[in-house]
Amino acid sequence: MCLIAFAWRVHPEFPLVVVANRDEYLDRPAVPAHWWPDATDLLAGRDLEAGGTWMGLSRNGRFAALTNYRDPSRRHSAAPSRGRLVRQALETGEDTLAALHAIAADSVRYAGFNLLVSDGLTLGVHESTTGAVSLLEPGIHGLSNHLLDTPWPKLAHARRHLTALLQRLPADDDVLALLRDETAAADEDLPRTGVSLEWERLLSPVFIRAPGYGTRCSSLILVGRDGRTRFREWTWEDDGGLRSEVLHGFTITR
Template sequence: MCIISLAWQAHPNWKLIAIGNRDEMHGRPAQPLDRWTDHDHMLAGRDVQAGGTWLGVSEQGRFAVVTNVSSQDSPDRNRASRGDLLRDFLSGDGRCSKLDAVSFSDFNPFNLITIENDVAIVHSNRPDSISRSLAPGIHGLSNGPLEKPWEKAKHLDAALERWLESHEADPTSLLDVLTNQSPYPLKGEAQTDLPTQFEPQSSGIFIKNPVYGTRCSTIVAIDHQGRGSITERRYAASAEVNGESRLSFSWPA
């Protein structure tokens, strides 16, 4: 995912609402949201190239989502895939299943949010490796460092907050919020400090581009009784919708 807004323990009806877009090369193959046959408690899309995922949930009470952190340097293809962190954490199996034993420096720059046993933690490895708990509230991440959230992440947080205040019952209406292509131009000196990247800091919440753009939008909703749903809407390189999946799951109450 390249932008995510997450409401954690922030509403009397909802334990978790997470909304976000995955931005990626359109030519990189991916399998749509589904239960994984090798771990049927796990619900996520799958990156065919590296075998991991970008966002998912487990009926064992785990949630994870990752964003890359943009920089002027190209990703080091010799490093492990960031999707491995999520696959192993969500499945509970593999060398990355216990994140406190993982060397984050082995991976290209990332921000990662995990939830397990009703504890939410945000991890990052740039500029330094950190893991710190997330208090109840609304939290947003895009491709910037934790301490400097991009403007579009702030706007997505605000849109999620308005939805929560409306007490609307169906979270899939938030898919419309994720189609916002309005740019967020930088001002002053920040304009001269843009890294070379496919997702510039001034880009919209939804990126329409035939080479690199928004591949899917995802909504995760879990109420306080442990009833959950995950919805994925997929997009072609033209930005037209080309598929949608919605799955229900149970979360430990």
Template sequence: MCILFFHFSPNSPSAYRFILAANRDEYYARPTKPADFWENNRNILSGLDLEKGKEGGTWLGISRKGKCAALTNYLQPITNIDALGRGHLVSNFLTEDLDGLTYLKKISLEGHAYNGFNLLTVDFSNTKADMMCYYGNKGDQEPRALDPGIYGLCNSLLDTSWQKLVNGKKLFTEAINKSCGLPPENLVNELMKVINNEELSNTVILVDAKGHVTFTERCLLKPETNEWKVSSYQFELET
């Protein structure tokens, strides 16, 4: 199960504006590239899909220009093998010059062309209010901006009351409260404990009040030997 927990506190004067902890549960045989800045665009940081026909897509990414997006697949019994690749929903947002709500409204007009998905977008700005938006093509709501708060998202709609999601959201909240005021690495460690199970990829993103980004990924390199790699990146938002 793919799970995202996130805390959105736009333009917080003293705490984190954004905290995200994510588990990516994907087929281990599916070829992917661990998180790094793109070779053809050093402003964007994400993992990349390498599967034939879906190259260049991603499930989670952030840019120096103040854009972030995350995707989960919606659990459905039958999928359309001819549907468009969902990973490009994230990579396109990170590269296009559209705010999140405008982008999601555009995507909602063609949502039927994809298998089920949930898409989160964040626009960070050091001069105006941050904005976080959500759209799920299997729901009955239009794309919408989210209020400040703590949310959970898995392979159903936003804040679905699945027990695993409810329990994880509680632990996520406790980890944030426990690490309040401590260095970023302490919070990263606590959040990794919350999501640290045997999934393909665990990711934590922190954006502080001054626009400093800490991006940490724990990625499974070799399932047969349980070999993991932890990578961490830090940079300033250019917004």
């Protein structure tokens, strides 16, 4: 993922609410969220190039999602795929902190990333570029291609609109208005991450359309206090048109 906004233990009926966009090269093959035939307790999209995923859930209530850290000076061409870390976090039996520390112990081998992990009881983050591992307090948080809650314009926008969206749940008709916003940030508000100014502009909207690169799918996850869970995902064509939509519902079993 390249943009995740989430509400942790804020809504009285939905302890975890996630809205997210996955940005990726347009020619990298992937399939929408589904129950994996080779890991039947795992619900996630799948990267068909490396076999991992960017965000997923498990039947026992685990959640994990990963964003890349944007810094061209940190390129690591021989690094393994970061998508395997999400699967590792979903399939382990360890609690949130133990799972994050296990991944942090080996994260230097990977290109920069941020990983969110929840065991259903707690939610935490590992930032590989700082080495930090921490549990999150209740609140509305966000990740893009920098550290947790870095106030990039699109992340501030997403957090603000998620706050408004919470008041209307379980109705989710306004989710796409948030995730499809193509408004670019003003030049003076752009981050400076080491790419050209032209690319900073192209990457600044919530929903990205750029040469060979863009938002590939948009997702909504609602985890209810009663364990009932909803995963809705929209997949986009290269030109931004809707390719497909999937909706999965299940009840967490511990």
